[in-house]
Amino acid sequence: MHRFANPGRFLRLAGAVLPWLWATALAVTAWGTAWALLYAPADWQQGETVRIMYVHVPMAWLAMGGYLGLGILSVMSLIWRHPLADLAARELAPVGAAVTALCLATGSLWGKPMWGTWWVWDARLTSVLVLFFLWLGHAALVRAFDETERGARAGAILALVGLVNLPVVKFSVDWWNTLHQPASVTRLDAPGMHVDMLYPLLVCAIGFSLLFGAIVLARTRSAVMERRIRALEMARARRADRPLAAAPATLAGD
Template identity: 65%
Template structure:
């Protein structure tokens, strides 16, 4: 693990891994979409609208998982000053925001035929909206300073403070009386979902997870290029200053 904290070594490995994550994402998503739209049965209550679950649930799970990646990267950056941890956190945040927006939008579209409303201010929906604002706040904060180091530190503190929202999202359906249904899959006993629906759901989760890894690597490569440009710019300015 420590060897991966070396940016050059990590980026060499990430470049080698990237084509495999892209290929895995394509395979899992193709299989998942086929299963979700064609093979899986309609729900006995919801009918065909249950197919929205195969994009809504994976995006909601990933929105929370990615936030934990951002928080872990932020903690690692603040405590151990790992240069890559901050790069990973900042690269993951826009992907997490996109997945959160996707979960909210697909949830609203699913809510209209199922609940008869696009939106309701219940604990689950509101806490996921707060998650989106946390992502947007983090992104705005890290870019609000002229000194990138200060922006990274301020963003990392916000990201760590926002972790409190993750258990609130997870347990909101148990703690409060919500319109949103309780957990069907992540339960201590057996999942309350038939295998004909579980298989496409897990395929979509795997596909979107691989997509996340691929885009994360691409965004980390961009961030490393920016850092090299900044370092080169500093050297060039230093050389010019010493000549003056």
């Protein structure tokens, strides 16, 4: 991993992977969305409203999986202190906050016709809202310091503390009595939905996951390039200041 974490190697690898990743992500997402909206059957109870599931469920998975990735990057940052892990975590946080916001918004749209209300303070919804605030807190904290290293350290500590919330999000429907339905796809015995709905859901999840990865990779690549350009500009500015600093002494000697 250290070999690929080298900024130069990362830029070359990301530059080669990104076009293929974007193309695959857009193709799979278009395929899954068309399958879900046009060909997947309506639910016998929820009717056409169930189609919100094809966005809501992948967003929920990405919100939790992305935060787990943020925790892994935070461990790498605190132990090995590699700046690429800091940059990746910094660029991941806004994307994670966006998918968590989409999860909450689509959940509210789905909850209104099913529960009769946009929001209830049950364990699953509240813990996902806490997850959204953790994403926002990390994104704000790493940008709150003039020294980027201090911001990265503070953000990493916050991300690791926030990992405690992930089991609460996952198992809240099992630990407490909530309006939110229990897991129907990740059950150990068998999925709780028909394959005509399960397969397009999985394709949508793969497509959105690839898009998520492409966005984070592109943002991280841009951040690495921006930091290298800034470092070059600072080096040029220092070189330009040296003759100016020596000029008065030369003139005085003359």
